[in-house]
Amino acid sequence: MIIRPYGYALWENIQKTLDAKFKATGHKNAYFPLFIPQSFLAKEEEHVEGFAPQLAVVTHGGGKVLEEPLIVRPTSETIINAMFAKWIRSWRDLPLLINQWCNVVRWELRTRLFLRTLEFLWQEGHTAHATAEEAEEEARRMLEVYREFAEEEMAIPVIVGRKSEAEKFAGAVHTYTIEAMMQDRRALQAGTSHFLGQNFAKAFEITYQTKDNRLEYVWQTSWGLSTRVIGAIIMVHGDDQGLILPPRLAPIEVVIVPIWRSDEQEAQVRKAVERVKDELRGVRYEFDDRETYTPGWKFNEWEQKGVPLRIEIGPREVEKEQVVLVRRDTGEKSITPLEGLKERIEASLVEIQKNLYSKALTFREENSYQVDDYEEFKRILEGPGGFLGAHWCGSAECEAQIKEETKATIRAIPFQEQERGKCIRCGEVSVQRVVFAKAY
RNA sequence: CGGGGUGUAGCGCAGGUGGUAGCGCGCAGCGUUUGGGACGCUGAGGUCGUAGGUUCAAGUCCUAUCACCCCGACCA
Incomplete structure (x- = not known):
C-alpha cells in the first residue's frame, strides 16, 4: 500500500x-x-x-x-x-x-x-x-x-x-x-x-x-x-461521486474554485478571494487557481476527493459581495454573503459532520435486526445482510457452526445486555444477545 | 495455499485463421475557451511481462517463468 x-x-x-x-x-x-x-x-x-x-x-x-x-x-x-x-x-x-x-x-x-x-x-x-x-x-x-x-x-x-x-x-x-x-x-x-x-x-x-x-x-x-x-x-x-470526508479529519475542509473569463474579471475575482481567505483563517482551505482546468472539471475532482465544502466565486458573486457555497454530502448550493462567511462556513462544517454521522447511524439501524429464528437469520445473511442481534449459548461449537453455515461471525458481545433467551442455533439457555455479521 | 483470469503507449482497451502495432483518454505546443468533467490543429510516446522454442516471418503458435487481479480457506 x-x-x-x-x-x-x-x-x-x-x-x-x-x-x-x-x-x-x-x-x-x-x-x-x-x-x-x-x-x-x-x-x-x-x-x-x-x-x-x-x-x-x-x-x-x-x-x-x-x-x-x-x-x-x-x-x-x-x-x-x-x-x-x-x-x-x-x-x-x-x-x-x-x-x-x-x-x-x-x-x-x-x-x-x-x-x-x-x-x-x-x-x-x-x-x-x-x-x-x-x-x-x-x-x-x-x-x-x-x-x-x-x-x-x-x-x-x-x-x-x-x-x-x-x-x-x-x-x-x-x-x-x-x-x-x-x-x-x-x-x-x-x-x-x-x-x-x-x-x-x-x-x-x-x-x-x-x-x-x-x-x-x-x-x-x-x-x-x-x-x-x-x-x-x-x-x-463515500458515494458514487467518490469520497466524502468528515470535516474534522479532512485534509482540506474548504476548496475555493474561482471563475473568470477576462483578465479584468480575474483581477476582481482574485481580489475577492483575498477577502474570502481572510474569512477562512483557522480553516483548512485550498485555493484552486490552476489554469489548465475548467471550473466544472475542478468541481468534479474535489468532489471525488471528498472535500466537505466548496466555495465558487466568479464575476456575479464579486458584484454582489457573496459566494456560492456547496456541500459535498448533500450537493446543496447556497448563496452566502461575504459578510459573516466565516460563521456560515464553520456552522456548515459542523452540520456536515453531524449529518454524516446520523446518515451512517440511520443506515446501520435500518440494517440491524433482532432475530430469534435461525432460518430467518440465514435468510437475512443470504439476502441484504446486516447486523443480527441474536441469542447465543456461549459455546464455541455453535459459534463455529454458525460461521460455517452462514459466514457470519460474532462481531461483538455488547456490554450490559440482560435479556435472556434461547441460542439461535441449539436452543440452549442464552444470557444475552450478541451481534452477528459478515466481516471483512 | 487451492480455483479462475489478465499482462500490448502514462491509464483503459482492440489486435479471427502468423505477414509494416492501433483506438480512446491523458500528455506536449499553438489558438479559441472557462458558471458542472471544453474544442480545433500539430506532435511526442511501444524491447507487445520475461526467457527459450517453432517458422522465411511471432503481439498472434508451443514451453517455461514472473507479476498482478478476482473467487474460496486463515486474519487488525
Whole structure:
C-alpha cells in the first residue's frame, strides 16, 4: 500500500487527534525496534500460535545467515514487554503507560486495500498496572477513547463490546472492539483494546515490589487502531461521486474554485478571494487557481476527493459581495454573503459532520435486526445482510457452526445486555444477545 | 495455499485463421475557451511481462517463468 500526500494528510489528522487523546489520558510515546528476535515471540504460547502463520522472518543479515532469525513485528507486545521487565521494579513505577506509532507487517494470504495489507501503519498502546482492576479500567478507558474518536471525528457510529474467545487477540484474556457497519452491510473492526491479564507478565517476568514488599506480576493492556480506519471512512461515507470526508479529519475542509473569463474579471475575482481567505483563517482551505482546468472539471475532482465544502466565486458573486457555497454530502448550493462567511462556513462544517454521522447511524439501524429464528437469520445473511442481534449459548461449537453455515461471525458481545433467551442455533439457555455479521 | 483470469503507449482497451502495432483518454505546443468533467490543429510516446522454442516471418503458435487481479480457506 502506498499512501500519497492527500491520503497521508488524512492519516496525520487521525494521528493528531488520537495522539492528543492518548496524552490527555496520561500516555507517553516511545519507539521500539522493527525486528524482534524470534525467541521473544515464542515466550507467550497463545501469542506465537496466533501469529506464527502471519510472520515475515529475516534469516539473513549483512550477507550472513543469522544465528537467530528476526521476525518483523506483527505487533510489539513481546519486544515492549521484554523492556517493561527491565523498567519496572516497584509499585512506584506503575502504571506504565506507553504508546507507539509505527508500521507492522502481517503476511496475509489475501490482501485488500486499506483493510488488510501486508504492512500497515497504526498506533499500539501498551500499559502495565498494579492490579487487574486498574488494567481492566484502562482497557475500557481506551476502548472509550476509540469509540469517541470513531463517532466524533470519523462520524462513524460503532458497536462497542467484547470479542468471543474465538475472535479475541492471541495472548489476551479478553478483547474489546468497536465495530462499524460499511455500506455493503458488512462489519469492520475499527479498533481494539485488550485486557492481557498477566499472560505476558508471566512470560516476560514483569514483576514489581508492592508497598508491603511482596513480588507481584503486573497486569497489562494493549490497544490499537490502524490505517484500516481510512478504509472505513471511505466505505461508510463515500458515494458514487467518490469520497466524502468528515470535516474534522479532512485534509482540506474548504476548496475555493474561482471563475473568470477576462483578465479584468480575474483581477476582481482574485481580489475577492483575498477577502474570502481572510474569512477562512483557522480553516483548512485550498485555493484552486490552476489554469489548465475548467471550473466544472475542478468541481468534479474535489468532489471525488471528498472535500466537505466548496466555495465558487466568479464575476456575479464579486458584484454582489457573496459566494456560492456547496456541500459535498448533500450537493446543496447556497448563496452566502461575504459578510459573516466565516460563521456560515464553520456552522456548515459542523452540520456536515453531524449529518454524516446520523446518515451512517440511520443506515446501520435500518440494517440491524433482532432475530430469534435461525432460518430467518440465514435468510437475512443470504439476502441484504446486516447486523443480527441474536441469542447465543456461549459455546464455541455453535459459534463455529454458525460461521460455517452462514459466514457470519460474532462481531461483538455488547456490554450490559440482560435479556435472556434461547441460542439461535441449539436452543440452549442464552444470557444475552450478541451481534452477528459478515466481516471483512 | 487451492480455483479462475489478465499482462500490448502514462491509464483503459482492440489486435479471427502468423505477414509494416492501433483506438480512446491523458500528455506536449499553438489558438479559441472557462458558471458542472471544453474544442480545433500539430506532435511526442511501444524491447507487445520475461526467457527459450517453432517458422522465411511471432503481439498472434508451443514451453517455461514472473507479476498482478478476482473467487474460496486463515486474519487488525
